[in-house]
Structures are given as C-alpha cells and as structure tokens.
Amino acid sequence: MDKILRAISEPSRLQIIELLRSGPLSVGEISEKLAMKQPLVSKHLKVLNDCEIVKIRPVANRRVYQLRSEPFREIDVWVQSFSNLWESRFDRMETYLATLQGKSEKP
Amino acid sequence: MDKILRAISEPSRLQIIELLRSGPLSVGEISEKLAMKQPLVSKHLKVLNDCEIVKIRPVANRRVYQLRSEPFREIDVWVQSFSNLWESRFDRMETYLATLQGKSEKP
C-alpha cells in the first residue's frame, strides 16, 4: 500500500500517470510531451511497473506503457474505509475527552 | 495533491493515521502505542498538520490530534476519476496501435 502511494506521490510520476489517463503511450512520446529526458522517464516507468501501476507492451521498436486499474481500485477501497470520517456527524472528540477525564481519576 | 500523498505514503505517518482512525489521541499516547520516540511523533504530526490531514486540540497539558476528513475526500475524488480504467471492458491499446499504424504511413 505505502509502496503504491509513494510511487504515485512523486510529482514526475504523477505527471506520467495523468498523461497516461488518455491512453497508452511509448517512452519517447511521454518523454516528448512532458519535456523529460528519456532515461528519467524510463526509470520512473520502471518504478511504476514494479508496483504494477503500468503494464508494458512491446510493439515494433517501441515499448508502450499503459495504466493498470488494480492499484487505483486498491487505493479506492482503502480511502473509502475512511468515509466514516465525513459521514458521522459528530467526531469522537467528546468521547475521547470523557475517557481522559475517567483516566485522571485515581481510585 | 502530491503533498498529501507524499505525507501519507511515509510508513511511520501511515501508522499514525491508521492509529488515529479509531479516535483522537495525544502525542504521548501515539508515541507509546507505536513505540516511537516522542520527538519523532511530533515531527510527523507537524507534517500531517501542515497538509491539514490532522487537526490539533489543546486539552490541559496535552495536545490531542485528530484526523480531518477533507484530504481523504480529496483522494477519493481523484482516484474515482480513474474508475473508467476498470469500467470500460476494452482498454485503449487497439486504438493506440491503429494510431501508430497511421503515423508510420508516409504521405
């Protein structure tokens, strides 16, 4: 989980991901459209591939990279498990303060 | 966006976040439950506070930290914008290959 988040949080890689939303692209195309040097693009793509955020299809001379869906689904599931944060009208502060109060009493 | 993701992707901070899911906690309690040194906890909480992932409420001697909902909603919105990745039955590879084919023709 944190691997995926870490990979995505890097600004250059986030750019690549946003670019790949519109469809698969080769390394050269990514490099050109983002004005990033090709070796850097390759390295970032390697990181993205290692956590299976993208998949590779070799076509002719090129290697075409494409987004996978699984990691995004995974993030989706994880972040939705926090939905109680905005769905419960009251936060737990009052409960916590009461607990604190209880602990301060010395029996 | 990437600031939030970066903050969350750090393993220690992710631990803190997971711990705070169950409710607000003071610095000392976090430090104890995660077996992390207090200054380290304070520093991570500062990072989380700077991107508004947590909020602080001073209570007596302590400072109680609590999760905010907004950043999680933000991530949720963002990641759901990728839902077309798993909802469309066909990926765009064929389309891309056709485009490639078109470009290779020299008029």
Next chain:
DNA sequence: ACCAAATATAACTTGACAGGAATATTCCTG
C-alpha cells in the same frame, strides 16, 4: 549482417528527509 532508432542501464552528484539526542518551550498543578 549492418546501421540506426528506441529504450534500458550504470555511474555519479546532489538535495531532501527520516531518525536520534539534546534542549527549549509551553502549560498545568501544588
């Protein structure tokens, strides 16, 4: 088989940041 294009890898430099120890600050309590 050779040449050239596309991509990957290696070596290196540099900046950012996590972790640790010591210290400063804040704030309650008696």
Next chain:
DNA sequence: CAGGAATATTCCTGTCAAGTTATATTTGGT
C-alpha cells in the same frame, strides 16, 4: 511562582532517491 510533565524545536548524521550524462542493449528496417 516554582517545579515538573507534555510537547515542540534544533542540530546533526546517514541514507535514499531524483536528475544528468554517458553507454549498453534491444529491435527493426534495408
């Protein structure tokens, strides 16, 4: 208001990763 607990800040150090350059490798076309 002095003492002490809880928390924040500062300084330091090592590590890791992003970026750059140069080079290796793969693959296709002719």
